[in-house]
Amino acid sequence: MRALIAEDSVLLREGVSRVLTDAGIDVIDTCETADELLLKVRSYSPDLAIIDIRLPPTHHDEGMRAALEIRAKHPSVRVLVLSQYLELGLAMQLLADSADGAGYLLKDRIGDVKEFVGAVRRVAEGGSAIDPIIVSTLLSKRRSEDPIDVLTPREREVLVLMAEGRSNQGIADVLVITLRAVEKYVSSIFGKLGLPSTSSDSRRVLAVLLYLRA
Amino acid sequence: MLLLFSLGAVGFAAAGASIALALASDHVTHPSTQSALMVWAVLGYILAGLVAWWRQPDSRFGLLMIAAGFAIFLSSLTWSNAGHPYTVGIAFDLLPAVLFLHVFLAFPTGRLGGWFVCSLVVAGYVVAVAAQLVGLILGGFGPNNVLALTSQPDAANSLLRVQLVMLSVLMLAGLGVLALRRRAAGRPLRRSVALLVDSFALVLVMVAVLFLSGAFGGITGQIAFETVRRATFFAIGLAPLAFLVGLLSARLARSAVGDLFIDLRSDPAPSELRDALARALRDSSLTLAFWLPEFGTYADLDGRPVELPPSEGRATTMIERDGMRVAALIHDPALNDEPELLEAASAAAGIALENARLHVELRARLEELRGSRARIVEAGDKERQRLERNLHDGAQQRLIALSLELSLLEEHLEGDPDATAQLDEARREIALSLDELREVARGIHPAVVSGHGLAVALEQLTALAPVPVRLIVAIEGRLPEALEVAAYYLVSESLANVGKYAHASSATVEVNRTNGSVVVEVTDDGVGGADTERGSGLRGLADRVEALEGRLRIWSPLGGGTRVRAEIPCAR
Numbered sequence: 001m002r003a004l005i006a007e008d009s010v011l012l013r014e015g016v017s018r019v020l021t022d023a024g025i026d027v028i029d030t031c032e033t034a035d036e037l038l039l040k041v042r043s044y045s046p047d048l049a050i051i052d053i054r055l056p057p058t059h060h061d062e063g064m065r066a067a068l069e070i071r072a073k074h075p076s077v078r079v080l081v082l083s084q085y086l087e088l089g090l091a092m093q094l095l096a097d098s099a100d101g102a103g104y105l106l107k108d109r110i111g112d113v114k115e116f117v118g119a120v121r122r123v124a125e126g127g128s129a130i131d132p133i134i135v136s137t138l139l140s141k142r143r144s145e146d147p148i149d150v151l152t153p154r155e156r157e158v159l160v161l162m163a164e165g166r167s168n169q170g171i172a173d174v175l176v177i178t179l180r181a182v183e184k185y186v187s188s189i190f191g192k193l194g195l196p197s198t199s200s201d202s203r204r205v206l207a208v209l210l211y212l213r214a
Numbered sequence: 215m216l217l218l219f220s221l222g223a224v225g226f227a228a229a230g231a232s233i234a235l236a237l238a239s240d241h242v243t244h245p246s247t248q249s250a251l252m253v254w255a256v257l258g259y260i261l262a263g264l265v266a267w268w269r270q271p272d273s274r275f276g277l278l279m280i281a282a283g284f285a286i287f288l289s290s291l292t293w294s295n296a297g298h299p300y301t302v303g304i305a306f307d308l309l310p311a312v313l314f315l316h317v318f319l320a321f322p323t324g325r326l327g328g329w330f331v332c333s334l335v336v337a338g339y340v341v342a343v344a345a346q347l348v349g350l351i352l353g354g355f356g357p358n359n360v361l362a363l364t365s366q367p368d369a370a371n372s373l374l375r376v377q378l379v380m381l382s383v384l385m386l387a388g389l390g391v392l393a394l395r396r397r398a399a400g401r402p403l404r405r406s407v408a409l410l411v412d413s414f415a416l417v418l419v420m421v422a423v424l425f426l427s428g429a430f431g432g433i434t435g436q437i438a439f440e441t442v443r444r445a446t447f448f449a450i451g452l453a454p455l456a457f458l459v460g461l462l463s464a465r466l467a468r469s470a471v472g473d474l475f476i477d478l479r480s481d482p483a484p485s486e487l488r489d490a491l492a493r494a495l496r497d498s499s500l501t502l503a504f505w506l507p508e509f510g511t512y513a514d515l516d517g518r519p520v521e522l523p524p525s526e527g528r529a530t531t532m533i534e535r536d537g538m539r540v541a542a543l544i545h546d547p548a549l550n551d552e553p554e555l556l557e558a559a560s561a562a563a564g565i566a567l568e569n570a571r572l573h574v575e576l577r578a579r580l581e582e583l584r585g586s587r588a589r590i591v592e593a594g595d596k597e598r599q600r601l602e603r604n605l606h607d608g609a610q611q612r613l614i615a616l617s618l619e620l621s622l623l624e625e626h627l628e629g630d631p632d633a634t635a636q637l638d639e640a641r642r643e644i645a646l647s648l649d650e651l652r653e654v655a656r657g658i659h660p661a662v663v664s665g666h667g668l669a670v671a672l673e674q675l676t677a678l679a680p681v682p683v684r685l686i687v688a689i690e691g692r693l694p695e696a697l698e699v700a701a702y703y704l705v706s707e708s709l710a711n712v713g714k715y716a717h718a719s720s721a722t723v724e725v726n727r728t729n730g731s732v733v734v735e736v737t738d739d740g741v742g743g744a745d746t747e748r749g750s751g752l753r754g755l756a757d758r759v760e761a762l763e764g765r766l767r768i769w770s771p772l773g774g775g776t777r778v779r780a781e782i783p784c785a786r
Contacts, residue, residue, distance in 0.1 A: 089673030111617025
């Protein structure tokens with residue numbers, strides 16, 4: 001697994017690089033600007049690019065623009081965006097077409113090494129990683145006669161983990177239940193919300209997110 | 215005045231005398247026609263000259279015209295049957311032509327200007343009077359010549375021919391001078407002036423033709439020559455008529471200044487003042503510039519700075535009151551031909567202009583105030599942006615790195631549950647600090663707005679709102695940053711108020727464009743009755759919106775929900 005890191009803070013660039021290397025992920029190069037990143041994506045064709053959303057020179061949206069460009073021009077390169085601020089709109093922008101091989105995490109998540117490495121692996125393998133706060137923000141949107149209300153507490157937990165991009169196995173591990181139980185919850189949730197069931201983990205991420213956002 | 219009247223009386227007497235001379239003459243072929251033309255020319259010049267002199271006593275132009283009139287009269291003495299008057303008439307016979315040249319070239323100041331023009335006129339006098347005396351002495355001009363010392367009429371005739379040719383050349387040279395002056399002016403003359411100069415040119419041409427036909431076609435007796443002479447006399451009389459018409463039209467223009475007084479009685483607004491002045495000066499292109507001493511510049515009606523002098527092809531007339539600069543009229547250069555009209559109109563508009571200047575000064579101050587308010591908001595935003603970035607780039611990165619370090623440390627301490635638990639606790643603390651930091655940073659400046667645009671930023675805002683919010687953003691691409699930030703704060707503050715006071719069940723946030731403005735509207739279905747002066751939140755929003763030349767309005771009828779609507783001009 002080959003990864004590229006674009007991050008302008010030395011502290012975090014080195015930290016992330018070390019954490020991933022320790023986890024057996026090959027960090028082939030790091031860079032500080034979006035232009036450098038795009039150049040290296042073209043020449044190295046990595047499996048994954050981890051991108052700080054704010055990059056020089058203006059620290060506005062250079063990182064996000066680079067991420068969207070990579071998604072459009074190099075579909076084989078998976079993209080994990082790290083953001084300083086929590087923005088539903090940004091996450092939805094990144095996932096506009098699909099959640100396959102895409103992730104949006106708050107930078108804070110780097111601190112939890114195990115979780116972070118897990119998310120990196122999921123995205124690199126074509127899955128997705130959506131920051132839990134994004135999901136809970138969506139869930140906090142109150143609406144009248146919300147079908148979400150008919151979900152059991154356990155089903156809600158499963159829904160949140162699903163929306164974060166976890167696989168059934170991943171959900172089973174977190175909740176410490178069997179894989180079969182997870183599958184039961186998932187089909188029950190899809191039935192209650194009236195969503196078409198889907199085989200791919202990342203496709204169901206988008207389905208759930210769009211359902212919650214609507 | 216007495217002098218003017220006596221000169222006029224003398225002029226009429228002279229005209230009468232020349233009629234008498236013509237009727238009594240034994241060598242005038244058509245006494246009535248010739249005397250009528252004589253009176254037409256003599257009275258025309260004398261009367262026009264008197265009017266010119268009366269209007270501008272300092273100018274020699276009027277005197278020159280009067281002199282020309284009397285010179286024409288003197289030439290009619292040639293009709294006399296007696297020797298002495300006849301001889302005097304002959305002596306001054308050619309003088310009127312040179313006086314015409316003098317008058318025309320001295321228009322309008324009475325001065326000739328330039329050695330070339332002076333020498334043309336001096337040469338004319340020498341040829342017309344001195345050479346004529348020589349001809350008389352040589353014994354030309356028939357038996358009634360009392361000055362003849364010798365009897366060489368052939369020599370006198372030859373001399374006369376040379377004189378006539380030379381005078382024709384001088385006339386044509388004068389015509390050239392008039393044409394050159396007209397071209398050098400580089401702009402069309404006012405109509406009345408153009409008419410006058412045309413009549414000058416006609417006279418010069420006619421006199422030249424008359425003299426040339428006299429020199430080469432025999433001196434007297436031929437029908438063709440007589441026709442040319444009559445046409446010339448008629449043309450000669452046209453010039454003073456054109457002069458009087460010009461004066462009349464200037465007089466009419468000044469009566470428009472009288473209307474200006476009436477227009478200005480009711481303290482007009484600056485733009486009405488401009489229109490009134492434009493009417494009085496008959497120049498629809500007129501613009502005004504007011505002097506603003508505090509700003510050290512001229513400004514237009516809207517208080518915006520104006521560069522003076524203006525572009526080419528425009529003229530400026532400065533207006534002062536009590537030695538203080540007040541305003542400048544920027545007008546068609548052709549108006550410079552009527553300095554009196556300009557002066558009269560400026561004087562009439564004096565107080566109104568001073569009032570208008572105060573209006574404009576006030577407007578300029580407002581303009582400046584608006585600019586400085588926008589600058590203050592902008593400077594505040596810049597500073598907040600800087601703070602927000604420092605928080606993100608400094609404290610946040612360090613806390614994240616610290617949490618990372620703790621996480622790595624934890625891996626080395628596996629098997630020590632106490633230490634692991636303490637590290638977990640520390641990492642939770644850091645996570646909380648990061649959450650708080652993010653909230654603080656967002657409160658200081660919504661970085662996502664400048665980074666990713668209003669539409670992206672509103673998504674999070676509405677998702678977190680205390681009631682379900684329908685979000686409609688009907689704008690493509692990015693808007694100016696100041697506008698986006700203002701719109702963001704407007705929605706943020708309005709949704710916060712919805713949560714605090716409205717008891718609403720839902721709200722709508724709509725951003726769209728109408729007529730060159732961006733409209734941001736937040737509507738809820740709550741209890742209404744919002745106090746628009748409540749807290750500093752809405753007041754601060756109004757400041758932001760107004761600094762962008764926009765308008766913030768709030769409708770909040772009791773029981774009818776609340777609608778907050780900002781309209782901010784936006785060209786792109």
